Amino acid sequence: MTTRRRIVYCNCSFARVLAPEVKSKVLEGLAASGVAFDAVPDLCEMSARKDPALVQIASGDVAIAACFPRAVRWLFSAAGAPLDADHSQIFNMRSETAVAVLSSLMRDDGTITS
Amino acid sequence: MSFRVALYEGEGASPLDAGDRFAILRGLLDKGYRVSCLRSGEPVAGSASGSAMVLGRFGGQLPAAISDSAVSVAFHDINGMDAATVVGLVDQVQSATPDPAPGKWKPWFPVIDYSRCTNCMQCLSFCLFEVYGVSKEGKIQVQNQPNCKTECPACSRVCPEVAILFPKYRHSPINGDEVNTDDLRREAMKVDISALLGGDIYSLLRDRSAKSKSRFSKERDDERALKERQNCLAKLQQEGAIPAEVLAALPSPAEILVKAEAARARAQAAIDQNQKQAVQQS
Numbered sequence: 001m002t003t004r005r006r007i008v009y010c011n012c013s014f015a016r017v018l019a020p021e022v023k024s025k026v027l028e029g030l031a032a033s034g035v036a037f038d039a040v041p042d043l044c045e046m047s048a049r050k051d052p053a054l055v056q057i058a059s060g061d062v063a064i065a066a067c068f069p070r071a072v073r074w075l076f077s078a079a080g081a082p083l084d085a086d087h088s089q090i091f092n093m094r095s096e097t098a099v100a101v102l103s104s105l106m107r108d109d110g111t112i113t114s
Numbered sequence: 115m116s117f118r119v120a121l122y123e124g125e126g127a128s129p130l131d132a133g134d135r136f137a138i139l140r141g142l143l144d145k146g147y148r149v150s151c152l153r154s155g156e157p158v159a160g161s162a163s164g165s166a167m168v169l170g171r172f173g174g175q176l177p178a179a180i181s182d183s184a185v186s187v188a189f190h191d192i193n194g195m196d197a198a199t200v201v202g203l204v205d206q207v208q209s210a211t212p213d214p215a216p217g218k219w220k221p222w223f224p225v226i227d228y229s230r231c232t233n234c235m236q237c238l239s240f241c242l243f244e245v246y247g248v249s250k251e252g253k254i255q256v257q258n259q260p261n262c263k264t265e266c267p268a269c270s271r272v273c274p275e276v277a278i279l280f281p282k283y284r285h286s287p288i289n290g291d292e293v294n295t296d297d298l299r300r301e302a303m304k305v306d307i308s309a310l311l312g313g314d315i316y317s318l319l320r321d322r323s324a325k326s327k328s329r330f331s332k333e334r335d336d337e338r339a340l341k342e343r344q345n346c347l348a349k350l351q352q353e354g355a356i357p358a359e360v361l362a363a364l365p366s367p368a369e370i371l372v373k374a375e376a377a378r379a380r381a382q383a384a385i386d387q388n389q390k391q392a393v394q395q396s
Contacts, residue, residue, distance in 0.1 A: 011143040014220045015282040017289070024140070031136035034129075036153045039139055041146045044221035044281055048259040051116055053148070071281040071290025074225045078256060094289075 007037035007105055008057055010066035010093075014042050017067065018093050025098035026065055026105075033106060047075040054081035063089045065101050116164040117213040119147050119204055124154030126177065127170035128193075137197035138169075145201060146216025147208070167207050169200065222282055223259035224269055230277035230293070233388065235381035237269045237278060242373040245269070248384040252391060 009030055012018045030037050038057070040046060043066055046054055057064075058081040066072045069090035076083045091101045119142055123129045130138070135151070142149050152168075165186045168177075172191045188207070192200050208215065224237070224245065233254050238246040246269075247257035270278035270288045276297050283289045287297050
């Protein structure tokens with residue numbers, strides 16, 4: 001059985017902690033790929049609001065392009081939506097290049113075989 | 115309730131050019147909107163409640179709006195619109211919803227790494243703004259994120275376990291980067307915050323000459339934390355447009371003492387309660 005993992009991109013819209021060229025290239029690459037994905041303005045803000053969308057995101061296989069994995073995991077946890085370590089991958093746009101993040105996100109075109 | 119935008123390119127809608135898709139996405143994200151790029155077969159509502167605005171090149175064949183008690187979905191044809199026009203349309207629709215406009219608050223607040231936290235309550239003792247609280251189970255929690263003072267990471271400095279993150283902070287490991295051995299070595303130099311907040315430290319602040327007696331004063335994070343707390347408060351004082359409740363919380367030394375004592379008492383009460391429960395369970 002194959003399923004497609006969900007891709008989530010965080011734009012960190014309300015701060016300047018991500019290099020603009022990295023987040024812009026990752027978003028541009030995702031937009032050009034034609035895959036379905038969710039683009040959120042700011043996972044921190046969603047966590048503070050305990051946005052129910054985080055529960056949905058955490059409920060299945062997901063690849064997240066955001067910042068440090070430790071921060072992202074505990075942001076989800078703080079919102080009552082803990083990520084399952086076996087079913088989630090986090091790619092760090094603060095420390096990785098846009099090419100590396102994109103290639104990780106698009107690995108196997110997001111398809112999971114189980 | 116939550117407002118969501120979907121960019122639909124599945125059956126019944128023409129695909130967007132990649133450049134247009136990117137420009138619309140970037141424009142909406144920068145304004146603080148959440149956007150889902152959808153293809154055929156994916157649910158357009160996306161959540162159990164709230165309102166969704168589905169944008170697509172529908173060519174005049176708009177699907178019927180969906181509305182029930184929890185979810186409302188409206189479809190909008192963006193054929194011929196540029197990115198700025200699309201963002202303007204979304205602004206217009208969003209402003210008619212009960213949801214607050216996005217992007218009004220910089221999300222700056224502490225996040226607890228519970229794999230490191232020992233529930234010592236030092237953060238609760240330290241914070242003067244009641245950002246922290248205790249759950250019914252006696253566990254430290256971040257309960258009032260909006261109370262946190264932007265750019266102030268002082269509570270993370272006093273955490274003896276490097277368990278407090280500020281994801282938007284610049285430096286490691288407070289920004290959420292992995293904790294390394296150097297970070298742990300630095301934490302080992304910290305003094306107990308209970309001593310820090312017990313009154314002596316305020317005497318130290320009032321009597322600067324006493325500070326020189328502290329052999330490692332430039333290295334100890336408790337002092338750096340207090341300096342950051344002072345800097346944060348001084349900056350707030352300098353800014354004109356701060357709410358009255360924040361002004362009321364600004365430190366005269368007497369006010370600091372009162373707030374610090376209240377915070378310390380809350381922390382001590384939580385610790386006592388946890389100890390009592392531990393004894394009852396043993």
